[in-house]
Amino acid sequence: MELILKYFPKLTDDQIDKFTRLEGLYQDWNLKINVVSRKDIDELYLRHVLHSLAIAKVIDFKPGTNILDVGTGGGFPGIPLAILFPECSFHLVDSIAKKLKVVDEVVEGLGLENVKTTNKRVEDIHGTYDFIVSRAVAAMPTFVHWVKGKIAKKQNHELKNGIIYLKGGDLTEELQNYKTVRIYNITDFFQEDFFETKKVVHLPMKYKG
Ligand SMILES: C[S@@+](CC[C@H](N)C(=O)[O-])C[C@H]1O[C@@H](n2cnc3c(N)ncnc32)[C@H](O)[C@@H]1O
Numbered sequence: 001m002e003l004i005l006k007y008f009p010k011l012t013d014d015q016i017d018k019f020t021r022l023e024g025l026y027q028d029w030n031l032k033i034n035v036v037s038r039k040d041i042d043e044l045y046l047r048h049v050l051h052s053l054a055i056a057k058v059i060d061f062k063p064g065t066n067i068l069d070v071g072t073g074g075g076f077p078g079i080p081l082a083i084l085f086p087e088c089s090f091h092l093v094d095s096i097a098k099k100l101k102v103v104d105e106v107v108e109g110l111g112l113e114n115v116k117t118t119n120k121r122v123e124d125i126h127g128t129y130d131f132i133v134s135r136a137v138a139a140m141p142t143f144v145h146w147v148k149g150k151i152a153k154k155q156n157h158e159l160k161n162g163i164i165y166l167k168g169g170d171l172t173e174e175l176q177n178y179k180t181v182r183i184y185n186i187t188d189f190f191q192e193d194f195f196e197t198k199k200v201v202h203l204p205m206k207y208k209g
Helices: 002-007 013-032 038-042 044-058 079-083 097-110 140-150
Strands: 066-070 089-094 117-120 131-135 162-168 182-187 199-203
Touching: 002 044, 013 038, 013 044, 013 079, 013 097, 013 162, 038 044, 044 079, 044 162, 044 182, 044 199, 066 079, 066 140, 079 089, 079 097, 079 117, 089 097, 097 117, 131 140, 140 162, 140 199
Parallel strands: 066 089, 066 131, 089 117, 131 162
Antiparallel strands: 162 199, 182 199
């Protein structure tokens, strides 16, 4: 938890309480359904919570923003972002039911009222969103194909709405066709070795309706 406060020193008592309780909830649920690896549970705050919050260093979501987390798995990046942005709404989607069971339990355990979950493939989700966030789900061309029709017409964040994706390694080839893409090194925000090759990819997508 100290790690989160190091980079987000202005958290409210309620946010600190939720981030603190997160670890116990994941530990309990992971014993029953193994959704997060042992090593990852031991380093939950670094590998999952702080990694998810790198998105907040790229976009400061305004109150009222609605966000889709595609392939949320055990709830990342959606759950940490929902704690950080209590006035935004988050829709967490995954095609595997057992993963969402853990997410549902964590959401209930924390009393997170700004999160809803759906067990579907993202291709079958028909809402629109200001932002689509994700980590480690598909190559960018596939991902863009899945979500490009889901960017809200009424945009809150002038020109910035679109995809924010957490990914690692050399992305030059994969992203060469996207002219507006911005790539941020996570080590620019968090000085931790774990993030050495990890990036935040921001692909603004203007609605063309
Ligand atoms: C490698 S896991 C990443 C989970 C989580 N985002 C994280 O970073 O911890 C990929 C997840 O994407 C989900 N997924 C893959 N394709 C999907 C699709 N088309 N629609 C919804 N979920 C999908 C899988 O079920 C899996 O839970």
